[in-house]
Amino acid sequence: MGLHYSFLSKKDMKQLDALKEAYGGAAEISKTIEKMRTYEQRKKLAGEKGFGNMLQEAGAYARKLAKVEDFIDQKKIVFDKPGVATTQVSGFQGAPITLRCLERLAADGDTLAPAEFISVMALTEDYVLNGELLTTLAISENIMEAKMFCNTNLVGTPLSDAAYARLEKISGEKFDTWVPAPGMRALILKNMGTAFGNLGGVEVANNNHLVYIDGITRAAVNTGANFFLNPSWSTIVAACYYARDIKNLKFKISMLLSTQNAIQFRMLLNIMQEYLSDEGTTPIYEINLGNGQSPEMFIQCSQELAESGIPNVSLAAHLRINPDLGLKDFDWTANAHKVLASGTDITIKYESDGTSRPLDTMEAYFLPKEDRLSKAEQIGDVLYYKCLRCSNDAKDVMGHGHKAIFADISYRAK
Numbered sequence: 001m002g003l004h005y006s007f008l009s010k011k012d013m014k015q016l017d018a019l020k021e022a023y024g025g026a027a028e029i030s031k032t033i034e035k036m037r038t039y040e041q042r043k044k045l046a047g048e049k050g051f052g053n054m055l056q057e058a059g060a061y062a063r064k065l066a067k068v069e070d071f072i073d074q075k076k077i078v079f080d081k082p083g084v085a086t087t088q089v090s091g092f093q094g095a096p097i098t099l100r101c102l103e104r105l106a107a108d109g110d111t112l113a114p115a116e117f118i119s120v121m122a123l124t125e126d127y128v129l130n131g132e133l134l135t136t137l138a139i140s141e142n143i144m145e146a147k148m149f150c151n152t153n154l155v156g157t158p159l160s161d162a163a164y165a166r167l168e169k170i171s172g173e174k175f176d177t178w179v180p181a182p183g184m185r186a187l188i189l190k191n192m193g194t195a196f197g198n199l200g201g202v203e204v205a206n207n208n209h210l211v212y213i214d215g216i217t218r219a220a221v222n223t224g225a226n227f228f229l230n231p232s233w234s235t236i237v238a239a240c241y242y243a244r245d246i247k248n249l250k251f252k253i254s255m256l257l258s259t260q261n262a263i264q265f266r267m268l269l270n271i272m273q274e275y276l277s278d279e280g281t282t283p284i285y286e287i288n289l290g291n292g293q294s295p296e297m298f299i300q301c302s303q304e305l306a307e308s309g310i311p312n313v314s315l316a317a318h319l320r321i322n323p324d325l326g327l328k329d330f331d332w333t334a335n336a337h338k339v340l341a342s343g344t345d346i347t348i349k350y351e352s353d354g355t356s357r358p359l360d361t362m363e364a365y366f367l368p369k370e371d372r373l374s375k376a377e378q379i380g381d382v383l384y385y386k387c388l389r390c391s392n393d394a395k396d397v398m399g400h401g402h403k404a405i406f407a408d409i410s411y412r413a414k
Contacts, residue, residue, distance in 0.1 A: 006274075007237045007241075015210060018170050022166075029249070034224075035224070041224075042223075055138055057099060059143055065109075075395075083339070083343045084345045085336070085346055085403070086346070087115045087405060088347050089350045090350065092136065093364075097383060100383070104384035105384060114390050114407060115147045115405045120365040125159060149225070153228055155235075157215070158186040160184060167214050173210060176206065187205075191203050226250060228252070233257065233271075236253060236268070236284070240271055240283055241275045244276065246283070249283060252288065255318060259289050287314075302344045315346060317332055317348065318351055319336055323352070336397075340397060350386045359378050391406075
């Protein structure tokens with residue numbers, strides 16, 4: 001039957017097409033991302049911005065990281081069961097924090113680096129253009145060889161007057177903003193009154209999805225970032241349409257979207273199906289199912305995803321969460337083992353190591369730049385303990401005969 005009502009109007013699609021063309025079009029965006037993902041390019045630009053020493057330190061630390069094969073040989077692991085666990089840790093809040101975590105991993109010599117990194121950092125023009133994001137990606141993706149690094153675009157992030165003027169000219173929209181500082185504008189968030197602002201971009205009123213898409217594209221072409229968190233229904237629709245022909249631009253759907261059951265999951269499947277690429281693929285790389293899901297519901301969603309025929313989409317679950325993100329002492333570890341025992345793949349995500357240590361909070365994700373940098377060592381230690389918990393849990397998974405996936409740096413070169 002198809003949709004009764006299209007997700008996007010002709011006007012919506014025209015605006016998104018115009019925004020993409022303003023960045024040179026799909027082919028040019030894709031080409032620029034690839035160029036900006038090479039270590040040579042990132043190293044050159046990071047050096048020019050004053051971050052060269054960080055990359056040198058990171059390279060030295062990376063050579064000391066533990067290897068999966070040593071653990072497999074030591075414990076005589078045999079992978080004889082279906083169901084694969086991909087490791088994922090959140091909290092890579094910029095270059096100094098990422099470097100501190102790497103330093104701790106190197107000193108430890110036993111913890112395996114996760115496959116996927118998540119950062120809940122506002123994509124300010126300063127962060128995107130001053131070299132820190134680019135350096136963070138170089139450490140994470142080029143040196144530590146993370147398989148994916150996910151950035152978060154918060155729609156309430158203050159941007160320059162010039163950025164808003166450009167977007168308004170391209171789209172023909174007038175955004176409802178306020179002035180946080182001279183020469184800056186930020187969207188007025190009418191519904192979100194929490195200490196954490198818009199909680200990663202949940203409030204996308206009116207046509208604010210254009211602010212989201214513009215922000216991720218700016219980061220992509222300037223740093224090579226190619227994977228972005230997406231917690232809003234309207235921005236997911238916009239992303240699926242916008243990036244259907246940009247093959248190296250991917251999105252992770254946040255658990256904040258509340259995909260707690262199969263009915264909500266099917267809503268996502270319909271959105272993805274509506275805007276598949278010519279090859280039948282979707283820009284959605286990963287869906288973080290909500291914390292309220294039972295293992296049986298996770299398995300059902302996985303089965304329905306397989307039945308949809310949409311390829312290359314993974315499903316994630318939080319195993320541990322920040323104490324201010326949900327239920328106290330939340331622990332989904334036993335449920336993850338049930339999922340794996342059914343032969344179902346799962347991405348195991350760590351927002352916390354489960355100990356409620358200082359700075360292991362959502363609030364730490366939203367610290368002002370000065371506070372974040374002054375506390376980089378402590379936050380980097382928190383990140384290390386998340387990686388430690390993730391590594392130990394994944395080793396337990398392997399001990400049960402299931403394969404676990406880590407960053408490429410965690411494997412011996414072939």
